[in-house]
Every structure is written in C-alpha cells, then in structure tokens.
Amino acid sequence: MPRLAIRARHLSKWFGEGSARTQAVADASFDAYFGEILFIVGPSGSGKTTLLSIISGILRPDQGGVIVKDTDIWQLGSDALAEFRLNTIGFVFQDYHLFPRLSTAENVAIPLILKKRGWRESLELARAELQVVDLASRAELPPVKLSGGEQQRVAIARAMVGRPDILVFDEPTASLDGDTGRRILAFVHDQMLNDQRCILIVTHDARIFEFADRIMHMEDGKITTLEQAPT
Numbered sequence: 001m002p003r004l005a006i007r008a009r010h011l012s013k014w015f016g017e018g019s020a021r022t023q024a025v026a027d028a029s030f031d032a033y034f035g036e037i038l039f040i041v042g043p044s045g046s047g048k049t050t051l052l053s054i055i056s057g058i059l060r061p062d063q064g065g066v067i068v069k070d071t072d073i074w075q076l077g078s079d080a081l082a083e084f085r086l087n088t089i090g091f092v093f094q095d096y097h098l099f100p101r102l103s104t105a106e107n108v109a110i111p112l113i114l115k116k117r118g119w120r121e122s123l124e125l126a127r128a129e130l131q132v133v134d135l136a137s138r139a140e141l142p143p144v145k146l147s148g149g150e151q152q153r154v155a156i157a158r159a160m161v162g163r164p165d166i167l168v169f170d171e172p173t174a175s176l177d178g179d180t181g182r183r184i185l186a187f188v189h190d191q192m193l194n195d196q197r198c199i200l201i202v203t204h205d206a207r208i209f210e211f212a213d214r215i216m217h218m219e220d221g222k223i224t225t226l227e228q229a230p231t
C-alpha cells in the first residue's frame, strides 16, 4: 500500500472583488502518495498554479485543508509553516527565482543557510548538489552566465539540497527546448524519485507526459479527472 504524502480536501480559492471576483480553485480534493510523480495539467487559467501554491504552503486557501505528511499545514502559525516548508517542501518556480548577485553555489546554499547550517558547510553541500545536476564547473558563476536549462538545474539543485520529501515544479520545461526539457525530467525521474518522496509537476508540455505516474486534469478550478498515466 503506498504511503500518503498529501491529502487535500475541499480546497477553494477566490481572487478579486465584486464583478472581478473569480474562483481560481473550486472544491478540489485529492491524495498524492510517496513514490509517485503526479502531473497537474489543464488549460491556462484553470487553477493549476493556485492549487500548487496552496498545497505548498505559499497561498492560504479560503476553504478546505491540506495535510502534508500528517501535518495540517494551514493550521500552523506562520513561523511553524515557514519552518515546515523549509524542511519538507522543495518548490521549483517557473522562472527559477535565482538571486542574480549571488553565485550559483550560493543560490543553491540558501535553504541550508536558512536552516542555520554554517556558511562553509552549506557551500560545500551546495557544490556537491551542483555536481549531481552536472554543473560543478559553474559553481562560482552568477546565474546570468548560465543557459536557461542550466538555470533550471540550479533551481532544482536548490530545491533538492535540503532533501525535501515533497518536490514541486511549476512548468519546469516551459522555457526549455524539447531535448533539454526531456533530459531534465529524465533526471528528476531517475535520480530524485524514490519511495520516500512525492513529486508534483504542473505542465502544459505533452513531451514529458511519459514521466508521469498519474495525471490530474483541471478545468475552471475543478479537478475533472485523476488517472493512472498510460504506460
């Protein structure tokens, strides 16, 4: 029996006021398990990023709750939630969110420094993580000197360096060419998925669907289907 990683129940989120009020997520419930890669797909504006942000502890839902590894995350105070996220969830943003004034290694070290690990130790671990994503030679460069695919791998290394149980990607291949996108997904699938980790991926990119275990479809804020991926 697979172990439950995430239990989302009756999540709803509205944005805006009056006539501009829109429901981004509408009564969404689902479970995700350790050892799986769950894709979230659907048309633009269907609520994928909003749902991902709620599950990751970034955006508070107006209704409903999320249990991540036995913790009811939206019942936590803000400090406890920040600490839970730091220890449990790695989030890779669509546009990477790398800090331009820091070196590549320093960018990767940030989660460890936030966890109050020493600077020197954090940088050593960051360099080791850059080796895993095949970017050891770029450690001292600023991110601006790296290609889009390399920056994506830096963002992955930063999300991974604290060994989170839940790894969340928002459109990981959106700005990459097909080959680079597939290579990155193959890397995530082969190197990062294990039975202690659950990976959620929002994507439009049909070229990477082969890496999904299950695929969730969203439309107008609702989860319309959640199925095993075809083999």
Ligand SMILES: Nc1ncnc2c1ncn2[C@@H]1O[C@H](COP(=O)(O)OP(=O)(O)OP(=O)(O)O)[C@@H](O)[C@H]1O
Binding pocket: 015, 016, 022, 023, 024, 042, 043, 044, 045, 046, 047, 048, 049, 050, 051
């Ligand atoms: N901060 C916000 N303020 C107001 N409306 C928002 C905000 N964020 C999202 N929305 C609206 O909520 C709805 C869902 O947006 P969301 O970004 O979750 O969709 P998405 O499926 O991820 O879209 P895309 O594939 O284009 O990224 C959209 O109608 C969007 O305009």
